[in-house]
Amino acid sequence: MNISFWLNGVRRQEEIEPGLLLIDFLREKGCFSVKRGCETANCGLCTVLVDDRPILSCSTLAVRIDGKKVVTMEGMQEEAKEFGTFLANEGAEQCGFCNPGFIMNVFAMLREIKEPTEAQIKEYLAGNLCRCSGFVSQTASILKFLEYKKAQEEA
Amino acid sequence: MLKIKSYVKVKSIAEAYELNQKKTALVLGGMVWLKMGNRNISTAIDLSGLGLDTVQELDDEFVIGCMTPLRELEIHKNLNTYTQGAIRESIRHIVGVQFRNCATVGGSIWGRYGFSDVLTMFLAMDTWVELYDAGRIPLTEFVNRKKDNDILVNIIVKKKPLSVCYMSQRNSKTDFPVLTCAASLIGEEVRTVIGARPGRAMVVEDKQQFLKDFRNMTDEQRTEAIEKFAVYAAENVNTAGNMRASEEYRTLLVKVLTKRAWEAVGGMKDEY
Numbered sequence: 453m454n455i456s457f458w459l460n461g462v463r464r465q466e467e468i469e470p471g472l473l474l475i476d477f478l479r480e481k482g483c484f485s486v487k488r489g490c491e492t493a494n495c496g497l498c499t500v501l502v503d504d505r506p507i508l509s510c511s512t513l514a515v516r517i518d519g520k521k522v523v524t525m526e527g528m529q530e531e532a533k534e535f536g537t538f539l540a541n542e543g544a545e546q547c548g549f550c551n552p553g554f555i556m557n558v559f560a561m562l563r564e565i566k567e568p569t570e571a572q573i574k575e576y577l578a579g580n581l582c583r584c585s586g587f588v589s590q591t592a593s594i595l596k597f598l599e600y601k602k603a604q605e606e607a
Numbered sequence: 608m609l610k611i612k613s614y615v616k617v618k619s620i621a622e623a624y625e626l627n628q629k630k631t632a633l634v635l636g637g638m639v640w641l642k643m644g645n646r647n648i649s650t651a652i653d654l655s656g657l658g659l660d661t662v663q664e665l666d667d668e669f670v671i672g673c674m675t676p677l678r679e680l681e682i683h684k685n686l687n688t689y690t691q692g693a694i695r696e697s698i699r700h701i702v703g704v705q706f707r708n709c710a711t712v713g714g715s716i717w718g719r720y721g722f723s724d725v726l727t728m729f730l731a732m733d734t735w736v737e738l739y740d741a742g743r744i745p746l747t748e749f750v751n752r753k754k755d756n757d758i759l760v761n762i763i764v765k766k767k768p769l770s771v772c773y774m775s776q777r778n779s780k781t782d783f784p785v786l787t788c789a790a791s792l793i794g795e796e797v798r799t800v801i802g803a804r805p806g807r808a809m810v811v812e813d814k815q816q817f818l819k820d821f822r823n824m825t826d827e828q829r830t831e832a833i834e835k836f837a838v839y840a841a842e843n844v845n846t847a848g849n850m851r852a853s854e855e856y857r858t859l860l861v862k863v864l865t866k867r868a869w870e871a872v873g874g875m876k877d878e879y
């Protein structure tokens with residue numbers, strides 16, 4: 453099947469098998485930030501943005517991105533680096549395996565909710581599992597990142 | 608593993624219906640459940656090009672396209688005003704935002720899954736399903752029908768005066784529910800729905816009419832009626848045990864959640 457779509461801002465056209473999952477397709481295209489974790493649609497590791505919405509690439513057929521805009525962490529290097537510093541400073545990563553999916557969902561959240569409360573953050577990110585950090589330091593890193601961005605805007 | 612031989616993004620419901628008459632054809636929903644099984648699909652039918660992914664509000668009903676993601680329902684302002692936030696409450700515990708952006712309301716309702724929060728919630732309203740061949744039928748009837756080769760097009764929620772409360776019990780956040788419960792007053796009709804028993808959701812008939820004329824009861828009368836009805840529900844809802852909870856635990860939960868949900872509908876308790 454022939455599909456055309458945007459991957460990280462670049463228009464592409466590809467020939468694919470109908471049963472190919474988006475996660476496998478993106479990794480074939482070199483997007484290794486998209487990780488396979490639980491295989492049961494629970495962990496959020498495979499999160500990518502399709503038309504600005506976070507979705508699970510492990511549960512989406514690649515044919516369904518036809519005509520759509522797909523963004524992986526490879527397309528958000530600068531933003532990820534900036535936020536990643538806050539994650540590191542709070543000790544919010546140990547193995548780091550969950551980080552790409554987590555970061556993608558944080559950016560999706562900030563597009564949807566401009567100034568999320570702590571409760572909103574916890575609710576929005578409930579679908580991103582981390583088996584190292586226990587979420588306290590991750591939440592703290594988001595709150596500090598928000599403070600930093602707000603101060604930047606006001607300055 | 609899921610194997611798909613051919614994939615058709617249909618241009619009309621009629622085309623989908625025709626393709627779906629083959630035994631090995633399958634209509635795709637959000638795929639989050641489907642992809643977990645081992646299946647060989649000869650023709651995967653995709654309805655995503657038909658514009659059935661929105662909630663349309665009319666004067667007397669909401670028309671919800673079968674491909675509408677659960678997340679759309681969760682954040683839909685008017686649906687949530689109409690249900691006093693119950694739709695959001697029934698959906699927000701389902702895994703994560705990414706999952707709810709994938710899963711569709713049509714997939715949840717058509718699947719009639721035992722674990723479905725969505726089915727429990729929609730049964731607590733005056734909900735109809737619009738099938739391509741069979742037309743509009745009440746969800747209360749559809750829920751007990753055998754799966755056939757029809758196509759679910761829309762889910763319709765009639766805007767009758769509604770007071771509703773949705774509750775669920777989970778062993779841990781984002782897990783399947785151990786039990787779901789919705790209590791509602793649809794006009795003057797009293798309705799209680801119990802799901803994740805773990806069988807599919809069912810309406811608990813108030814055969815002894817404990818809750819009859821609930822709207823006009825005093826608080827004292829309501830307390831007594833709710834207490835009696837909760838015991839009745841626990842005695843009359845079939846539950847079973849599985850890896851998440853025992854039959855006995857679920858039966859206890861039927862009583863507790865029924866009581867709490869009706870107290871919330873009656874305005875006696877705001878929240879638990």
